[in-house]
Amino acid sequence: MKVELRGITKRFPGVIANRNVDLTLIEGEVHTLLGENGAGKSTLMNVLFGLYSATEGEILIDDSPVNFDGPNDAIAAGIGMVHQHFMLVPVFTVTENVMLGVEPTGPLGVLDRDQARKRLLDLSTKYGLEVDPDAYVEDLPVGVQQRVEILKALYRDADLLILDEPTAVLTPQETRDLFEVIKTLKASGRAIVFISHKLKEVLTISDRITVLRRGEVVGQTTPAESDEHALATMMVGREVSFEVEKTPAAPAKAMLEVNKLSVLDDRGQLAVSDVSLDVRAGEIVAIAGVQGNGQTELVEAITGMRKLAGGTVRLDGKDVTGQGPADMFHHGAAHVPEDRQKHGMVGAFPIKDNLVLNSYDEKPFASGIKVERAAVTENAQRLVKDFDIRTPSIDVHIGNLSGGNQQKAIVAREFSQAEVLLIAAQPTRGLDVGSIQYIHEQIVRKRDEGCAVLIVSSELDEVMSLGDRIAVMYRGQILDVVDRADATRDKIGLLMAGSRQKDATA
Amino acid sequence: MNDPQNPKAKEPPSTDVPVEEAVAERARAAGVATQGLDWRNVILVPTLALLAGLFVGALVMVFSDPDTLRSWASLGRNPGKALSDSWTLVYEAYSALFKGSLGSPRAISETIVSATPLIFAGLAVALAFKAGLFNIGAEGQLLVGAMTSVYAGFTFDFLPGPVHVTAALIAGFLGGALWGFIPGFLKARTGAHEVIVTIMLNYIGLLFVNFLLKSEIFIRSGRTDPITKPVAESAKLPPLLGAEYRVNAGFLVALAVAGAIWWLLFRSTVGFRFRTVGTNPNAALYAGMSVGGTYILAMVLSGGLAGLAGASQLLGVQYSVFPGFSSGYGFDAIALALLGRTHPGGVVMAALLFGVLRSGATGMQAATSIPVDIIVVIQALVIVFMAAPELVRQIFRIRADKQAEQDTLSASWAT
Incomplete structure (x- = not known):
């Protein structure tokens, strides 16, 4: 044929x-x-x-x-x-x-x-x-x-x-x-x-x-x-670089402290068991792992979208265990969700509304219950420019944008508000080379500004190029946390497949 | 990628990508679809649905009228007569309908009187719908609201006029709000589907009101049939055009409330939350909004609006509650909220239209012996055409606009 x-x-x-x-x-x-x-x-x-x-x-x-x-x-x-x-x-x-x-x-x-x-x-x-x-x-x-x-x-x-x-x-x-x-x-x-x-x-x-x-x-x-x-x-149509340019991390104090966290999935099965993890200011911790090993539930639990079955979460020294997404947001934690269409945006809303999705009821976007439309518009114009969101207008429904630009909009919203902690789950899934490069640069920039950054990715390349430390999740547990300097593709790949080998460095 | 010599360079270079232009095009085609103001979908489709409804309604008239049917039976002998008889029948019916509803000051007054409770009840359904809830319970909420309002109306007669009316309206709002709170609370706490609960609460509300009508507190002294005491003079909504016309200040209140609901939905943080929860509850959860709390608040407000429908009918027209107090306003409200595309402005227009049909129907029956029930048929047909906009588009060859479509209808009427 x-x-x-x-x-x-x-x-x-x-x-x-x-x-x-x-x-x-x-x-x-x-x-x-x-x-x-x-x-x-x-x-x-x-x-x-x-x-x-x-x-x-x-x-x-x-x-x-x-x-x-x-x-x-x-x-x-x-x-x-x-x-x-x-x-x-x-x-x-x-x-x-x-x-x-x-x-x-x-x-x-x-x-x-x-x-x-x-x-x-x-x-x-x-x-x-x-x-x-x-x-x-x-x-x-x-x-x-x-x-x-x-x-x-x-x-x-x-x-x-x-x-x-x-x-x-x-x-x-x-x-x-x-x-x-x-x-x-x-x-x-x-x-x-x-x-x-x-x-x-x-x-x-x-x-x-x-x-x-x-x-x-x-x-x-x-x-x-x-x-x-x-x-x-x-x-x-132009030269692109695959390498994420970044200097060695200068980690400061632990901003996110997760201790013995256990989480159930939608079916009531234990999806995360006894996970402990620290993320320090000024470093990127990347969680590697094949999709479906509890990463989704772990992130949802940390960000307050899912109930915990046990354990504690501390943010910047404060106990935030069991607090909801709004509280986490107010403590300076931002979250780029794994499923952008399901959680990250309202497709039938214009871009400018999506850019205030979690801050719509705060100053300067609201006074009392009145939406300050000028402030919303101004915010959108600024973010569209700063984050290079390619759209003909801030009034276009975000659902009409390409995946890359939808993600840029979400990244713009979250990155501009992250003060203490930034969590990004599968930040570049389904995106094109140009957008990936751009988002990676922004992630590194957040780190250099002193934010603690937690990335979840099932792309080995992404984990290797972004992470200062790499944690590998397998069947709801963190098998190992490896410094970038000691990490090789093979080592991480094997861990992702569940082998907790002691001899890799021997 | 960007040629500096490019004459188009004054445009922002970043949008210089075909598909993004396509996006722009689609967005322009959808108009300012952000708030459902796209004229094609908000005005044109409902109008055409109405025309299609009137047309099929005309067919029903023709084929249910014995005389006209007889002339169709002899179509072979006299084809002209069948057609002219049909035309005469339909023409007389519809002209009587519109004369009876718009042909005189009194007719217009009656049309507005019919439309007033429909505006409130339609807003109730539309508001809940924006938060993703299908409130079938406006009828029950309306009745409970009428009861609380009548109680305030005959009890607080020591209040001065304007204050008393306001208090009675508020009482009606609260009664409906209470009846709306129940399904909202159950949905938020247990996930009970609001459609089932509101349907059931209609029966509970109706029977409870019938029970109260015979109770000592409400029953009119000296009467054994179930009718409440009348509201005090001071609680009556003042007539707008003198005592001979029934049109009253309730209509103005309805228009003001419609404006307020528009503001609430599209200019306030509460409305932002409603619409987010209504379009994508997952994103609402992610953004830290309380989805359950929003359901409760939306149902309380929706019930309250339905309660106002009862209160306005009571304080402006009936002055007391009795069995059959509401002639199905709460159910018509569902249809006209759909017809009005769940937009407050659309609801007002749809309510006025239903008012025309309702108040003109009696005149039509008198003039042509076509039963009033044909109005129900026409209303139902309009809804069928509204619910199947694709059909209307096919009939009238309008280009589809899927985006706006999903915004208003398919999102959750089906769930």
């Missing part, structure tokens, strides 16, 4: 999201679309998948032009897409999700689950996509849900599989598993479109790389002909 996009231009009212894009996708090849957030990668793929119709240009499959009126046409033509946000029914089983829409039926239209299940198992064995067909999707980890999405596409006989930022939600281990799957699919003669902005991954998995910037193709290359630096430059 060969799919060609010729001269695709997609205009939205007053804007061009894709401009004259040519792209050829061939079977047995992994073709990467690389570009920053907002470069037009997803728009292009949505055109191919029939979700949008192109303003100009044509799509050819095996040299004959096709016209997709909707995803159903694309699916019928053998195109499958795994969206960044999964389209699964949480309360259905894996089998039910996979067969949904193309259910095999017996006499009288009775669902033939067994047939679907059998076909699913065949596919699953064939491509190494291990999954329990009878498990409920809501009980599955994200990585497995993604496998279900891929199986869904394969079940519909997809010859071309579009994976939209598939690794954004995965742990390093899950990413490796996914890459194995991609290789098997490639070997079976399928064409794969891999969308990403993570350069290391792109260089590992791609056969061909097309770089998009501002809606246009700015270059095409192969991993052999390119390297991280060249790709980044092409993608961003």
Whole structure:
């Protein structure tokens, strides 16, 4: 199968999201679309998948032009897409999700689950996509849900599989598993479109790389002909540095003292047990660990969003155990939450309101119960400028901004208010190179201003480049806290996998 | 990235990215959607929903009128007659409807009288909705508010006029607030769903009021049928256009309260909290707002507004409480809050519209023998079209605006 996009231009009212894009996708090849957030990668793929119709240009499959009126046409033509946000029914089983829409039926239209299940198992064995067909999707980890999405596409006989930022939600281990799957699919003669902005991954998995910037193709290359630096430059359009520039930490007194903290998760299971940790003023402590080892609950407990099951928290010498988010905020602690859309912002509110989300009722933003709109506006104008939030206006709904700019807005709000402690959970998840670099610089700046900084990240690179000390969490416990100077990728990686080896330094 | 020779360089360079322009475009298209003032969604869709409702209502009239149906039965012989009979029927019905509601000073007065309690009750539902709560209990809150208000109305007769009216209104507010507090408190403390609790409290409120009507404290002396003592003269809301018209100061109070609620929602920290909790309770929790406390306060205020609906009807029109005191104002309120897009300004307009339908219906029945109930059908149809804006857009070919859509409706009417 060969799919060609010729001269695709997609205009939205007053804007061009894709401009004259040519792209050829061939079977047995992994073709990467690389570009920053907002470069037009997803728009292009949505055109191919029939979700949008192109303003100009044509799509050819095996040299004959096709016209997709909707995803159903694309699916019928053998195109499958795994969206960044999964389209699964949480309360259905894996089998039910996979067969949904193309259910095999017996006499009288009775669902033939067994047939679907059998076909699913065949596919699953064939491509190494291990999954329990009878498990409920809501009980599955994200990585497995993604496998279900891929199986869904394969079940519909997809010859071309579009994976939209598939690794954004995965742990390093899950990413490796996914890459194995991609290789098997490639070997079976399928064409794969891999969308990403993570350069290391792109260089590992791609056969061909097309770089998009501002809606246009700015270059095409192969991993052999390119390297991280060249790709980044092409993608961003200017030189970027990967190294976080920072001087050695000058830690002062302990600002955050967590002592024997235990926390339950939503199901009432112990998610954090007996964790003790100090963060001192002027240092960055990075918590490494595979997603789901209690980091989320630990941060929620420290910031007052979740009840403690035991232990104490002290902030700047004061006992703040069990105090709520508002109290923590008043004590000078700021928090960039892990899930920015769920917790960090109100998508349907304008940017200026989101920038006062936790200080809306304080001076100068309020007098009595009256909102001082001039102060809110002034604050927003200042932060938009200081933190380089790219938006046409402070009245735009924050939900309409790109992920990078949403995160910048949250960072702006929290960083401008952090006095004693800054907690940032997954501060750069899903962001592009430019934004990551920017946020890293800001984090280091906060440290140098004398703030105690606690970072949680499942990205090993981020932990290694930011942390002055690195704490590794595994199954609700901190296995070890390592000074940056003594930390190696291997050592941290092993700890993340749960091995508490004593011989690493020996 | 930024060419210094670029003639566009006077624009801020940072926004020079296609997708961000797209964002800007979408934002402009959505108008000042921040406060739901986008005219297309706030005015146009409801208006078209109304037109569609009136049209389908006309069909119902035609096909439920025996004479007109007969002329349709002989369509083959005389097609013109079927059409002209239908047209005459519908024309007469609707012109009687609008004449009966807007055609004379008295008609306008009656329309405003019908609209007044609807404004209060509609604001009640809209306010709760902004905080993410679906208050189905306005009817019960209205009745309880009417009872507390009538009590103040016939008891505190030693107070001078303006003070007494104010006290009776406040009493009505407090009664409704009490009835709203219960579901708010239960939701905050136990998570009990406010829809279930408010529905049940409607029955409890209605039956409790019926019980009180026969009690010593309330029953009018010398009467055995359940009717309360009348409120004192000093507690009556003064008429606006002299004693011959029923329109009274309650309408002005309603408009003032609508203004106050708008201010509260969009200009105060309380409203900021309501709207945050209503749109994203997780973010509210993260930002340190008390979600439970907000639910309680929103229900108390919402109940209080519904209580004012009862009080205004009592002090301005009925002067005493009796069975059937509220002709479903609390339920109409849900519909018109939806029609008004849960915006105070929209609620006032929707309430006036419902007032037109209600007060014109009697005239229509007299003129054409079309039953008053057709009004209920039209109201229901308008709501159906409102609840399915996609349908209205398809019919009238309007471009969709998903953003504003989600702001007002799909967010939590369904949950």
